[in-house]
Amino acid sequence: MKKIILGVLFTCALLSYLPAQTLGGFLKKAESKVLGKDVKLSKEEIGEGLKEALNEGVGKAVSFLSAENGYYESPYKILLPKEAQQVIAKVKNVPGFGDVEEKMNKLVNRAAEDAATKAKPIFVQAIKQMSFKDAMNILMGEKNAATQYLDKTTRKNLFSAFMPVIQTSLDKVKAREYWRTVVQAHNKLPFVKDVTPELDAYVTTNALNGMFQLVEKKELDIRGNQASRTTDLLTKVFAQQD
Numbered sequence: 318m319k320k321i322i323l324g325v326l327f328t329c330a331l332l333s334y335l336p337a338q339t340l341g342g343f344l345k346k347a348e349s350k351v352l353g354k355d356v357k358l359s360k361e362e363i364g365e366g367l368k369e370a371l372n373e374g375v376g377k378a379v380s381f382l383s384a385e386n387g388y389y390e391s392p393y394k395i396l397l398p399k400e401a402q403q404v405i406a407k408v409k410n411v412p413g414f415g416d417v418e419e420k421m422n423k424l425v426n427r428a429a430e431d432a433a434t435k436a437k438p439i440f441v442q443a444i445k446q447m448s449f450k451d452a453m454n455i456l457m458g459e460k461n462a463a464t465q466y467l468d469k470t471t472r473k474n475l476f477s478a479f480m481p482v483i484q485t486s487l488d489k490v491k492a493r494e495y496w497r498t499v500v501q502a503h504n505k506l507p508f509v510k511d512v513t514p515e516l517d518a519y520v521t522t523n524a525l526n527g528m529f530q531l532v533e534k535k536e537l538d539i540r541g542n543q544a545s546r547t548t549d550l551l552t553k554v555f556a557q558q559d
Contacts (some may be wrong), residue, residue, distance in 0.1 A: 332523065360449045366554030367452040368444050371380055371463055373547070375440040378406035382528055385435035389426035393527030398519050404503045411502050421499070423557060424492035425516060429524035431486035432479050436528060439478055443470045460540055463531040475525055483521045492516070514522075 359367075388394055397405070397418065401522050405421070408414045446453075447466070455462040487493045496516060504511045538545045539555065546552045 327532075327554045331493065333465045362550065363456065364447065364449050364452045366550045367455055367463070368447060370536070370539050370551055370554070371441045371444045371447075371467065372441065374463070374532050374539065375437060375444070375467070377535050378528055378531040379433055379437045380441075382531060383420055383430055384424065385430065386426075387433065388524070388527060389423060391527075392416045393530060394422075395426050395429055395520060395523045395527065397425070398489075398516075401516065404500060407506055408499055414499060414502060417499055419494075421492065421496065424490045425447055425487070425520045428483055428486035428492055428522060431489060432482040432521075432524060433528065435478055435482050436475060439471055439474050440467060442475075443467060446470075460537055461521065463468070463536045464529055467532060468529050472525060476521060479524060480517060480523045484517050487516065487520065 353469060405418045451466060455466055504510060546555055
């Protein structure tokens, strides 16, 4: 008993003489131990932690892409398809169509930014339905396992939800109307074959591709950067795969 009391007194005395910085480091190590791999997490904690991480990644991706220039001035910018570029190459010398490529690029990206706001509820629903098995596969799987899960479980629904919104958004910024005038000008040129390239499905697919790329980037950040684990639960869960 005397040894225990003496040990406690010695430890307290030692800590009292430690510089604040050293003491902080000591406590940080203790906290890391508590929140690290030694902690046995319940199924509920693992599931909630993964859902929290996914919600955070999705929320940041949607907020970023739905802002003005979220697509247009980012690595996820949607470029026009090859067929559209061929049309533009033919009409760019027609009076009034000199800046058609840049104008169309801006319009389709504005439409994607407008439609991006519709993505979050679909992602959230898929996250809610995630099973414990799904959570464990994500936690111990590839570095982009969460993004793969969301792509597999949401892309079809996202495409169905995005397509009419993209169409409405394209019309909102007058992209389809303007594109029709471009195509009409092209089809009036001599020695060209008439074309009717539609942009709706193309813009929808590439808007989703950009969104999943950004979600993956957020996932990799949470997995690899401890500073991005903004809650105790995220710290505990992802400590399991560090």
